[in-house]
Amino acid sequence: MPLILIAGYPSSGKTFRSQQLVEYFKQKIASSDDPKVKRLTIQHIDDQSVGLSRDVYAAAKPEKDARATFSSAIKRVLNRDTIVIADGMNYIKGFRYQLYCEAKAVQTPNCVVHVGTPVGRCRQLNNAALEAGTGGYEPELFENLVFRFEEPNGMSRWDAPLFTLPYDDPEPPSDAIWEAMVGSDGKAKIVRPNAATVLKPASEQNxxxxxxxxxxxxxxxxxxxxxxxxxxxxxxxxxxxxxxxxxxxxxxxxxxxxxxxxxxxxxxxxxxxxxxxxxxxxxxxxxxxxxxx
Incomplete structure (x- = not known):
């Protein structure tokens, strides 16, 4: 079932929004009488669930390995009966493109939810978390990640459909996301893989x-x-x-x-x-x- 990528600045509230979506999807599945919807499961994948710390983003090699770990965790559970919510550092468009290919290869739709918290507010939240010892990124790392963030663009096929969630909205557009990814009747659109996106081992020697x-x-x-x-x-x-x-x-x-x-x-x-x-x-x-x- 669908792959939902959560994107946004560090400390923008991506995990909070992900949990809101998880709860909404659980309620939709539990209240449905459609057996196709009833069989759906939900997988929430974040850095913590795959054993990654914030420190990995401080250097290129550990970050590259971290993206590979995160991607592998998604590929293991991505199928037509699982809603995968990928709550990670999906700030590089090339990485979002790679995951788009993975979704299309298993014939399931994908979307991007952009948590649109202003950078000033993210900085405040990050500093508060650091002071409280509850998380956050070191200031230099925070600024570096903000600088490198590549904002999702709904005109790019790998970022579409794109749902932008303003900071002061109390809830995500959960109904719209469900409709786009699962469908009102539990019949999500069929995604046909093609030669450009099916990931196969390179068998040709040249x-x-x-x-x-x-x-x-x-x-x-x-x-x-x-x-x-x-x-x-x-x-x-x-x-x-x-x-x-x-x-x-x-x-x-x-x-x-x-x-x-x-x-x-x-x-x-x-x-x-x-x-x-x-x-x-x-x-x-x-x-x-x-x-x-």
């Missing part, structure tokens, strides 16, 4: 070579187009043998930006097994979604 080569060709095509259209804002770059074009924003991306997006994409898709044409199409999707931010 897969990593093709991944590197295909993405490099796309970046080269974009770079050449920008050199030929200097001073023009935006535009569509036609990529040979691809089904769609790369739509550039008004402010053209720099080559270092393109290379950074390329490295992110390769990291996310290293374990896939895709044909070269699908690599191009998925990379173009990734770029277009990134440019919309």
């Amino acid at each position: 897969y990593l070579y093709e991944l590197d080569k295909a993405t490099s060709e796309v970046v080269s095509a974009i770079s050449t187009w920008m050199q030929d259209h200097t001073g023009e804002g935006g535009g569509d770059v036609i990529i040979p043998n691809a089904e769609q074009a790369v739509t550039l924003p008004t402010t053209a991306p720099s080559l270092p930006q393109l290379q950074r997006l390329r490295r992110q994409f390769i990291g996310l898709n290293r374990q896939h097994s895709l044909s070269k044409s699908r690599i191009c199409d998925l990379f173009i999707d990734y770029l277009n979604d990134s440019f919309q931010r």
Whole structure:
């Protein structure tokens, strides 16, 4: 059943909102007469439940390992009969994209709940927790996580549908989330996996070579187009043998930006097994979604 990602600044109240959703879903399941709804279970996954401390976010290597641990915990329970509420540091769009692929691979919907607590209020709550000894992040780490937070964008398929929850709202939009993820009749929308999102071991010996080569060709095509259209804002770059074009924003991306997006994409898709044409199409999707931010 659905994967619900909770996102927000540190100390924004993500766990409190997650517990509100857990209670709501429990009541919906208990009060339903539909056997398809009755068989649903709920899994709430947070850093504490998988044995992660706040200190792991202070350095790149421990944080990378922590994300892998968190992702693995989700994959173990993600299926069509389980509502998974992922209450963690889902602040990196590439990580949300990875979990979107995991959900689509098992043909279940996903959504993002953005806990929209202002950063000033988060800072107050964090400092209060530190002083009381009940949690919180060290000030330098808190500011670093706030700086790196990549706000969910409902225009990106991996962040959609997006439910933004203002700080002063007493309850989350639980009815709307239930309707989008489970459906009023317990029949959630069927999600069809495709070659671009099904996670399969890379069986082709030259897969990593093709991944590197295909993405490099796309970046080269974009770079050449920008050199030929200097001073023009935006535009569509036609990529040979691809089904769609790369739509550039008004402010053209720099080559270092393109290379950074390329490295992110390769990291996310290293374990896939895709044909070269699908690599191009998925990379173009990734770029277009990134440019919309």
